[in-house]
Amino acid sequence: xxxxLWLIPALPLAGFLTLVVLGRRLGDPIAGWxxxxxxxxxxxxxxxxxxxxxxxxxxxxxxxxTLFTWVPAxxxxxxxxxxxxxxxxxxxxxxxxxxALIHLYAIGYMRGDENFSKFFLxxxxxxxxxxxxxxxxxxxxxxxxxxxxxxxxxxxxxxWHTDESNASAGKKAFVTNRIGDWGYMVAMFLTxxxxxxxxxxxxxxxxxxxxxxxxxxxxxxxxxFLVAATGKSAQLPLFxxxxxxxxxxxxxxxxxxxxxxxxxxxxxxxxxNPLLESATWANDVIAWVGGATALVAATIAVSxxxxxxVLAYSTVSQLGFLFIAVGTGNHxxxxxxxxxxxxxxxxxxxxxxxxxxxMAHDQDMxxxxxLRRYMPITAAxxxxxxxxxxxxxxxxxxxxxxxxxxxxxxxxGAFYGLWVVGLVAALxxxxxxxxxxxxxxxxxxxWRSLDAGGDAHEDAEAAHHDDAHDDHAHHGLTPGFEPxxxxxxxxxxxxxxxxxxxxxGVMNLPFTSGTKFLEHWLEPVLAAEFHxxxxxxxxALVVIAIAVAVVGILAGLGVYVRRRVxxxxxxxxxFAHAWYIDESYARFAGGPxxxxxxxxxxxxxxxxxxxxxxxxxxxxxxxxxxxxxxxxQVRGYxxxxxxxxxxxxxxxxxxMGF
Amino acid sequence: MLAAVIVERVVWAVAAxxxxxxxxxxxxxxxxxxxxxxxxxxxxxxxxMFVLQEAYFLAAIQVIVYAGAIVVLxxxxxxxxxxxxxxxxxxxxxALWRRPLAVLAxxxxxxxxxxxxxxxxxxxxxxxxxxARLDADNDVMVIGRSxxxxxxxxxxxxxxxxxxxxxxxxxxxxxxxxxxIDWDEFPVDEVDGEDEFTIDEPQDAGDEPxxxxx
Amino acid sequence: MSQSxxxxxxxxxxxxxAAGVLLRKNPLVMFMCLELMLNAVNLTFxxxxxxxxxxxxxxxxxxxxxxxxxEVVVGLGIIVAIVRRRRGASADDMSLLKG
Numbered sequence: 001x002x003x004x005l006w007l008i009p010a011l012p013l014a015g016f017l018t019l020v021v022l023g024r025r026l027g028d029p030i031a032g033w034x035x036x037x038x039x040x041x042x043x044x045x046x047x048x049x050x051x052x053x054x055x056x057x058x059x060x061x062x063x064x065x066t067l068f069t070w071v072p073a074x075x076x077x078x079x080x081x082x083x084x085x086x087x088x089x090x091x092x093x094x095x096x097x098x099x100a101l102i103h104l105y106a107i108g109y110m111r112g113d114e115n116f117s118k119f120f121l122x123x124x125x126x127x128x129x130x131x132x133x134x135x136x137x138x139x140x141x142x143x144x145x146x147x148x149x150x151x152x153x154x155x156x157x158x159x160w161h162t163d164e165s166n167a168s169a170g171k172k173a174f175v176t177n178r179i180g181d182w183g184y185m186v187a188m189f190l191t192x193x194x195x196x197x198x199x200x201x202x203x204x205x206x207x208x209x210x211x212x213x214x215x216x217x218x219x220x221x222x223x224x225f226l227v228a229a230t231g232k233s234a235q236l237p238l239f240x241x242x243x244x245x246x247x248x249x250x251x252x253x254x255x256x257x258x259x260x261x262x263x264x265x266x267x268x269x270x271x272x273n274p275l276l277e278s279a280t281w282a283n284d285v286i287a288w289v290g291g292a293t294a295l296v297a298a299t300i301a302v303s304x305x306x307x308x309x310v311l312a313y314s315t316v317s318q319l320g321f322l323f324i325a326v327g328t329g330n331h332x333x334x335x336x337x338x339x340x341x342x343x344x345x346x347x348x349x350x351x352x353x354x355x356x357x358x359m360a361h362d363q364d365m366x367x368x369x370x371l372r373r374y375m376p377i378t379a380a381x382x383x384x385x386x387x388x389x390x391x392x393x394x395x396x397x398x399x400x401x402x403x404x405x406x407x408x409x410x411x412x413g414a415f416y417g418l419w420v421v422g423l424v425a426a427l428x429x430x431x432x433x434x435x436x437x438x439x440x441x442x443x444x445x446x447w448r449s450l451d452a453g454g455d456a457h458e459d460a461e462a463a464h465h466d467d468a469h470d471d472h473a474h475h476g477l478t479p480g481f482e483p484x485x486x487x488x489x490x491x492x493x494x495x496x497x498x499x500x501x502x503x504x505g506v507m508n509l510p511f512t513s514g515t516k517f518l519e520h521w522l523e524p525v526l527a528a529e530f531h532x533x534x535x536x537x538x539x540a541l542v543v544i545a546i547a548v549a550v551v552g553i554l555a556g557l558g559v560y561v562r563r564r565v566x567x568x569x570x571x572x573x574x575f576a577h578a579w580y581i582d583e584s585y586a587r588f589a590g591g592p593x594x595x596x597x598x599x600x601x602x603x604x605x606x607x608x609x610x611x612x613x614x615x616x617x618x619x620x621x622x623x624x625x626x627x628x629x630x631x632x633q634v635r636g637y638x639x640x641x642x643x644x645x646x647x648x649x650x651x652x653x654x655x656m657g658f
Numbered sequence: 659m660l661a662a663v664i665v666e667r668v669v670w671a672v673a674a675x676x677x678x679x680x681x682x683x684x685x686x687x688x689x690x691x692x693x694x695x696x697x698x699x700x701x702x703x704x705x706x707m708f709v710l711q712e713a714y715f716l717a718a719i720q721v722i723v724y725a726g727a728i729v730v731l732x733x734x735x736x737x738x739x740x741x742x743x744x745x746x747x748x749x750x751x752x753a754l755w756r757r758p759l760a761v762l763a764x765x766x767x768x769x770x771x772x773x774x775x776x777x778x779x780x781x782x783x784x785x786x787x788x789x790a791r792l793d794a795d796n797d798v799m800v801i802g803r804s805x806x807x808x809x810x811x812x813x814x815x816x817x818x819x820x821x822x823x824x825x826x827x828x829x830x831x832x833x834x835x836x837x838x839i840d841w842d843e844f845p846v847d848e849v850d851g852e853d854e855f856t857i858d859e860p861q862d863a864g865d866e867p868x869x870x871x872x
Numbered sequence: 873m874s875q876s877x878x879x880x881x882x883x884x885x886x887x888x889x890a891a892g893v894l895l896r897k898n899p900l901v902m903f904m905c906l907e908l909m910l911n912a913v914n915l916t917f918x919x920x921x922x923x924x925x926x927x928x929x930x931x932x933x934x935x936x937x938x939x940x941x942x943e944v945v946v947g948l949g950i951i952v953a954i955v956r957r958r959r960g961a962s963a964d965d966m967s968l969l970k971g
Binding site: 630631632633634635638639642 | 890893964966967969970
Binding site: 687711720723732767768771 | 879881884886887890892895896901903916921926927937938940941942944946951952953964
């Protein structure tokens with residue numbers, strides 16, 4: 001079976017190459033079907049690998065395949081190697097599975113787009129990169145995928161790049177991710193210095209061996225990898241790119257910016273869990289970064305009016321939960337929530353895409369309302385997603401989120417505070433998702449009372465804030481507009497994802513150790529066992545979690561259905577402006593940052609360029625001077641030769657000695 | 659014996675006079691035809707000296723190839739391009755220092771070469787031959803044997819060289835439909851100052867077209 | 873009669889040839905002066921060949937003759953091509969290689 005490992009990334013690669021060559025000719029929709037089938041094929045191969053691993057002994061569930069030596073440089077040797085162990089296969093399964101569904105959905109969503117085949121070309125390239133990222137058996141191959149997904153993210157965010165704001169959103173994502181990449185590279189160099197290899201197996205062996213990496217080195221390594229993860233997984237303080245990334249087509253938001261790419265930071269940290277085990281305070285940093293992100297992003301989501309922005313901040317918030325899980329050592333819960341989150345957040349994004357596509361590409365929730373009448377399937381599946389993310393049992397999100405929170409509680413000490421932060425974030429999650437569902441699918445049909453321009457109800461400030469990124473909105477949504485349901489090609493993935501979001505929790509039910517399939521499955525990869533709470537504590541925590549979810553939903557219903565409180569009370573300006581984080585970055589970069597850049601530019605222009613140009617000037621001037629010797633006149637050359645011959649003769653004659 | 663020595667000296671003196679006189683004629687004639695004729699004299703003098711040194715075969719070759727082929731070629735080209743063109747011998751030079759320096763260099767080369775060679779010949783006392791000994795009576799045979807044994811590669815390569823030269827000459831002197839050289843890209847320099855060649859325009863242009871090649 | 877006498881004549885011939893190349897502007901005459909220089913060299917070859925009693929010098933003369941013939945053929949071809957283009961061109965008029 002290990003011989004077939006290369007097929008998993010090779011299929012999207014084949015699709016990508018085919019689309020590069022033939023994409024335009026295949027066109028709409030064959031290019032999309034081709035891309036979908038390659039990802040589906042990867043899913044089948046992954047499933048075969050999964051079955052193969054299942055059939056093996058618990059401890060020997062590990063397949064490797066090295067295609068060739070990629071970097072043979074002295075004692076630094078890196079192979080193009082793939083590693084299939086429970087962790088990477090889990091990742092691959094949901095990447096390919098969710099990815100194939102989203103590809104299918106995108107065939108419908110992107111219908112009629114002039115760059116249809118290019119879109120699927122990028123999608124296939126993305127899946128290829130993502131699979132390289134999770135399948136790589138060393139840090140360098142992972143980094144290859146890491147940069148690949150970053151590049152694809154950039155391409156796809158700016159897919160409609162004729163719009164200036166989309167292009168700059170892509171650039172923002174790219175530049176912000178560079179900071180994370182810096183962390184990754186430095187961490188990789190440091191790993192090679194201290195371990196002598198960048199292979200995961202060597203890192204694991206070193207940590208399990210006689211002289212593991214501990215102390216400051218381990219902590220700094222983890223912090224550097226954390227920097228990498230905060231960039232890719234949109235954590236504080238680098239999360240600012242993800243909300244802007246919603247400028248891309250909605251399937252991209254679902255696939256890249258919700259389900260797969262943004263979780264790669266978490267994957268990286270879980271992959272390096274033996275290192276994390278040796279680190280001390282660095283784990284607390286991870287956990288608190290996650291907690292802060294979860295809370296801040298949840299508060300911001302409360303005040304957003306763009307349907308995709310809400311989901312974007314929700315994604316940031318949920319990723320914060322994943323970091324809490326990683327930081328508290330609860331790696332199984334991190335992967336568990338990552339998978340369930342992939343299900344329900346992809347579902348929510350695709351649902352929002354279905355709404356947007358049928359609402360003349362207006363993304364403002366204040367123009368929606370009562371859409372359940374017009375889009376029953378979208379509404380039903382969206383509601384499943386809502387209940388899952390809000391944490392209502394028995395939907396999948398409840399089980400995974402509860403696992404994270406109870407894990408934080410179980411650590412005790414300062415982590416009680418983190419647990420409270422998590423609960424507040426969970427409550428806010430339930431609240432803003434309720435708000436979104438109510439505004440979108442219930443209530444009055446607000447677009448009926450719109451002016452022709454569509455902007456009448458927006459106060460100037462909010463409009464200013466939103467306009468920067470959703471320029472695809474505001475056209476064509478008139479009072480006479482009649483929404484319709486999406487075609488089957490878009491609703492089938494919705495239904496499939498809804499089903500997964502509903503039952504995804506069975507992967508890891510907390511009742512007995514026999515129902516914790518995921519935990520047993522991942523055991524060979526994880527260095528240490530996590531001690532969950534049990535007995536009465538567990539049940540108390542479950543009750544609290546349910547209560548929090550219910551309170552959040554009821555509060556949302558109270559505000560947006562019963563109107564007991566005016567929405568303005570909760571929708572603070574500071575939330576709508578994302579705590580002014582973006583603005584302060586801009587101000588810093590525009591003020592002291594600008595001066596520093598200017599100084600660098602001056603140095604570059606005058607000193608570096610001066611030296612370079614000076615060398616060129618010197619060469620050119622001396623050439624000019626010497627050039628005059630070349631008169632082109634054969635008699636001049638003959639004269640030179642004659643004089644030279646005379647001199648040579650003279651030299652020999654004087655040396656002869658008579 | 660004495661007579662032979664005297665004869666040799668006389669012949670040598672005559673040959674030297676012919677050679678140097680011819681050489682002066684070559685470089686001193688305004689008319690290229692006169693230069694060519696002086697060249698013939700020089701070549702003949704050199705052939706004489708070959709005879710004096712018992713290189714009979716080379717003397718014959720010298721006369722046949724040089725006087726018979728090369729000089730004829732020169733004269734032919736002169737005729738082709740028109741004989742009515744004279745060079746102003748002591749016209750303006752581009753730089754004043756150039757002409758004295760040229761004379762100085764030529765004199766220096768002559769003197770230094772004399773000194774060098776004369777000093778060397780004092781040490782050459784018929785050292786053993788490296789390839790083959792001379793044999794005045796059979797020098798064709800000796801040279802031929804050398805050419806086809808020790809120097810066979812050089813001999814073959816000169817054959818190739820000759821072929822290439824012939825092909826090159828044909829290509830160069832053919833009147834092409836499309837010029838092999840883009841002359842507009844390489845303009846001929848305009849000489850500053852007066853035209854250094856005086857061209858006697860034929861009085862009746864229709865009589866004899868001097869512009870053979872244009 | 874020693875070889876020195878021939879060598880002196882050869883040196884003088886060589887100097888005259890060199891002077892001609894350097895002083896004359898007519899490309900044809902310059903060519904003839906080159907022939908003078910080649911002949912001077914031939915003369916030294918033969919002289920040394922005799923004093924060393926070695927046929928190698930005479931063989932060299934043979935090769936010089938051949939090369940001179942080839943050179944004259946190509947050189948005259950070039951001169952014809954140039955003069956065809958512009959009547960009365962002197963060696964100073966051609967400076968394609970001017971830097």
